[in-house]
Amino acid sequence: MIKKQIALSVLMAGAMTGAAQARDQVQAVGSSTLFPFATAVAEQVGKLSGGKTPIVESTGTGGGFKLFCSGGGENTPDVSNASRQIKTSEVDLCANNGAGPLIEIKIGYDGIVLANSKSATQMKLSLLDIFNALAKELPSGEGKTIPNPNKTWKDVNPSLPDVQIEVMGPPPTSGTRDAFVELAMEGGCQSFPWVKSLKGTFDPQFKKICDTLREDGAWIDAGENDNLIIQKLVANPNAIGVFGYSFLERNTDKVQGSFVENVVPDFDMIAAGAYKISRPLFIYIKANHLDTVSGLKPFIAEFISEMAWGPDGYLAEKGLIPLPDDARSKMHSEAAANAKL
Amino acid sequence: MADKARLRRRYRAERRFRWYGISATILGLLFLGAILVSTVVLGHSAFRQTYIKLDIFFDPKILTPDGKTDPDTLRQANYPAVVKFSLREMFPSVTKRNEQRQLFSLVSLGASDSLREQITANPALIGSRDSLWLLASDDVDQFIKGKIRPNAPENERQLNDLQMQWVHEIVARGLTNLRFNAAFFTNGDSREPEIAGILGAAKGSFYTLLVTLVLSFPIGIMAALYLQEFAPKNRITDMIEVNISNLAAVPSIVFGLLGLAVFLNFFGLPRSAPLVGGIVLALMTLPTIIIAARAAIMAVPPSIREAALAIGASPMQTALHHVVPLASPGMMTGAILGMARALGESAPLLMIGMVAFIADVPQGIMEPATVLPVQIYLWADSPEQAFVEKLAAGIMVLLTFLVMMNLLAVILRRRFEQKW
Numbered sequence: 001m002i003k004k005q006i007a008l009s010v011l012m013a014g015a016m017t018g019a020a021q022a023r024d025q026v027q028a029v030g031s032s033t034l035f036p037f038a039t040a041v042a043e044q045v046g047k048l049s050g051g052k053t054p055i056v057e058s059t060g061t062g063g064g065f066k067l068f069c070s071g072g073g074e075n076t077p078d079v080s081n082a083s084r085q086i087k088t089s090e091v092d093l094c095a096n097n098g099a100g101p102l103i104e105i106k107i108g109y110d111g112i113v114l115a116n117s118k119s120a121t122q123m124k125l126s127l128l129d130i131f132n133a134l135a136k137e138l139p140s141g142e143g144k145t146i147p148n149p150n151k152t153w154k155d156v157n158p159s160l161p162d163v164q165i166e167v168m169g170p171p172p173t174s175g176t177r178d179a180f181v182e183l184a185m186e187g188g189c190q191s192f193p194w195v196k197s198l199k200g201t202f203d204p205q206f207k208k209i210c211d212t213l214r215e216d217g218a219w220i221d222a223g224e225n226d227n228l229i230i231q232k233l234v235a236n237p238n239a240i241g242v243f244g245y246s247f248l249e250r251n252t253d254k255v256q257g258s259f260v261e262n263v264v265p266d267f268d269m270i271a272a273g274a275y276k277i278s279r280p281l282f283i284y285i286k287a288n289h290l291d292t293v294s295g296l297k298p299f300i301a302e303f304i305s306e307m308a309w310g311p312d313g314y315l316a317e318k319g320l321i322p323l324p325d326d327a328r329s330k331m332h333s334e335a336a337a338n339a340k341l
Numbered sequence: 342m343a344d345k346a347r348l349r350r351r352y353r354a355e356r357r358f359r360w361y362g363i364s365a366t367i368l369g370l371l372f373l374g375a376i377l378v379s380t381v382v383l384g385h386s387a388f389r390q391t392y393i394k395l396d397i398f399f400d401p402k403i404l405t406p407d408g409k410t411d412p413d414t415l416r417q418a419n420y421p422a423v424v425k426f427s428l429r430e431m432f433p434s435v436t437k438r439n440e441q442r443q444l445f446s447l448v449s450l451g452a453s454d455s456l457r458e459q460i461t462a463n464p465a466l467i468g469s470r471d472s473l474w475l476l477a478s479d480d481v482d483q484f485i486k487g488k489i490r491p492n493a494p495e496n497e498r499q500l501n502d503l504q505m506q507w508v509h510e511i512v513a514r515g516l517t518n519l520r521f522n523a524a525f526f527t528n529g530d531s532r533e534p535e536i537a538g539i540l541g542a543a544k545g546s547f548y549t550l551l552v553t554l555v556l557s558f559p560i561g562i563m564a565a566l567y568l569q570e571f572a573p574k575n576r577i578t579d580m581i582e583v584n585i586s587n588l589a590a591v592p593s594i595v596f597g598l599l600g601l602a603v604f605l606n607f608f609g610l611p612r613s614a615p616l617v618g619g620i621v622l623a624l625m626t627l628p629t630i631i632i633a634a635r636a637a638i639m640a641v642p643p644s645i646r647e648a649a650l651a652i653g654a655s656p657m658q659t660a661l662h663h664v665v666p667l668a669s670p671g672m673m674t675g676a677i678l679g680m681a682r683a684l685g686e687s688a689p690l691l692m693i694g695m696v697a698f699i700a701d702v703p704q705g706i707m708e709p710a711t712v713l714p715v716q717i718y719l720w721a722d723s724p725e726q727a728f729v730e731k732l733a734a735g736i737m738v739l740l741t742f743l744v745m746m747n748l749l750a751v752i753l754r755r756r757f758e759q760k761w
Contacts (some may be wrong), residue, residue: 004620025610025709027613032722035698036532036723036724038698039532039698039700040532042698042700043532043533043700045458045463045530046700046701047454048416049416049419050412050413050416052700052701053612053699054699055697055698055699055709057613057694057696057698058696058697058698058722065723075609075611075612076603118497225721226722226724227720227721227722227723227724236562240373246724247724247726250499250724250725251495251724251726253490253493253497253498298642314440317446317534319724
């Protein structure tokens with residue numbers, strides 16, 4: 001055993017000398033929703049610059065910030081992809097660990113869809129239906145809640161089919177989950193006036209009522225693999241899946257998106273803001289790394305080029321909903337100034 | 342009479358028992374066959390890729406608008422515009438912007454890459470005209486391979502009616518070709534299924550396993566030799582022995598957490614490097630190697646040792662000259678099986694950043710890399726339909742390596758095994 005330790009420490013010492021040199025390869029972490037977009041940009045940068053292709057890890061938004069904010073040194077990631085805005089707790093974490101100033105760039109929108117198998121009937125849901133089907137506790141009368149009694153969609157709303165509620169969606173570490181809870185659940189929850197009045201005054205209670213998903217099997221944490229959810233939906237026509245629009249777009253032969261508030265999720269509806277459950281996507285960059293990591297500026301420049309994030313760009317082809325023209329050009333000049341491009 | 346009946350019962354029980362065994366074996370083989378067949382059925386088409394023949398004019402006005410031909414300008418020149426120009430010439434009737442966009446999406450981004458390669462290698466081509474076979478997009482490829490149903494409703498297909506019509510026309514003119522997909526074996530990962538290749542992951546696996554082997558084999562053999570031949574039998578060695586057996590059963594993700602905490606955070610080794618992956622996998626395979634090596638050493642008859650010692654060999658000479666050579670087939674088998682397990686691991690690598698999109702093919706143990714099982718997982722997670730065949734092909738490559746390693750283990754055992 002002693003020999004083993006010696007051998008390991010010798011190897012370690014040799015390896016550390018190699019690791020001290022400066023880095024030219026960009027490292028990005030974060031959301032699995034942005035993974036297809038960030039990787040497409042990374043690949044393009046690698047080809048055009050002739051240098052090293054940035055590395056992109058899919059860790060989930062929350063997991064990404066944990067790594068991103070773990071410090072400001074060269075062995076920490078330069079870019080964090082987020083499918084929601086950074087939380088104050090994460091800003092604090094970054095500041096406490098010395099990650100330095102951050103640059104925020106909004107790159108576009110993503111819709112969150114509730115989809116089921118093509119062989120089942122297409123659902124027409126309201127935000128209130130979604131809340132009534134998936135909340136752990138339902139408000140009943142002023143200041144009181146009861147455990148959710150709804151077993152089937154028909155219990156939720158008589159116009160919906162008589163099938164068991166079974167919804168598969170992303171786990172709590174996912175930004176898609178955060179956005180779904182914030183947009184769909186809280187949206188439906190606010191149909192109850194007394195719950196709405198809690199918002200801003202008793203936020204913890206508001207969050208507890210609105211944000212807590214059922215734990216009795218009606219909601220299933222299905223992991224970060226959206227393809228797996230789609231396969232499960234095909235196998236089980238009664239189930240509904242929650243995932244990003246880009247996956248729906250690629251699998252229109254197998255699954256269909258449900259109407260939400262009478263709007264079907266498609267490119268135009270999400271871009272126009274008519275589809276209710278859509279959220280902005282961000283990338284965060286460490287300003288201190290702009291000068292030390294040589295590939296970082298080209299990576300940002302490519303990300304915010306018209307060829308990438310424009311309406312005809314390759315990211316739109318991968319399912320990103322671009323920002324409107326004026327917002328995009330404004331964001332571009334802002335980001336270019338911040339990143340000293 | 343009674344004893345005859347009993348005898349019959351016993352014979353029946355015997356036959357039943359055999360049948361249980363046979364059916365268990367057959368069931369196992371059926372499952373294995375089903376996995377293999379479904380993988381091959383899904384994946385065989387990945388070894389061929391669709392190409393489209395295009396008349397390409399390397400227009401100097403597009404490629405070198407300011408007349409400069411230095412490598413940077415040539416690399417960043419607008420190759421997609423050259424491809425688009427050629428497609429417009431092919432279908433002059435398509436004039437609407439929206440339709441043109443749909444037309445351009447029939448050809449892969451990889452087509453521009455191959456033009457870039459040709460021009461940077463030989464700038465003299467600028468201004469010339471040539472018909473070239475260029476990569477088709479993944480959707481066209483899937484259609485040619487019959488994986489997109491042409492009679493499905495339009496909104497359920499990746500190619501719309503207009504695009505289908507164009508593809509039919511291109512096929513009718515004989516301008517498509519399914520060729521052997523050499524790029525699959527020479528490219529790294531890509532976001533475009535038609536460009537994505539397995540070489541990056543295969544080399545990553547190679548470097549990772551190299552580190553694992555270099556670390557775990559000598560350490561494992563030395564530990565086994567010491568524990569079996571030299572260590573005194575007492576409480577401490579008993580404890581070590583129990584702990585080695587326990588370690589062999591620890592879930593592999595735990596080793597990944599250890600790697601993150603110790604090698605990345607404490608020693609500051611680079612993320613995503615095969616070096617760290619190799620060390621983590623070495624820790625994981627060590628118990629397996631030690632246990633196998635100890636069993637092999639134990640199987641060497643004591644008479645060999647006694648004979649060596651009797652004619653004056655020192656304990657070290659006895660161990661190195663006699664015991665180790667005789668035990669080596671067993672040791673090597675254990676090591677190869679341990680390596681085969683390490684080759685199939687992805688969970689411990691998640692924590693140390695090897696589950697990532699890495700397009701460049703790694704050139705050493707310090708460069709970011711991913712491994713075969715992780716590559717398969719990443720493809721399984723991608724939305725594009727064409728990745729399904731790539732992932733099945735990736736599984737075939739991984740299985741080939743595993744079968745080869747296991748075969749080597751069997752051959753070593755057969756050739757060098759000693760019967761006492």
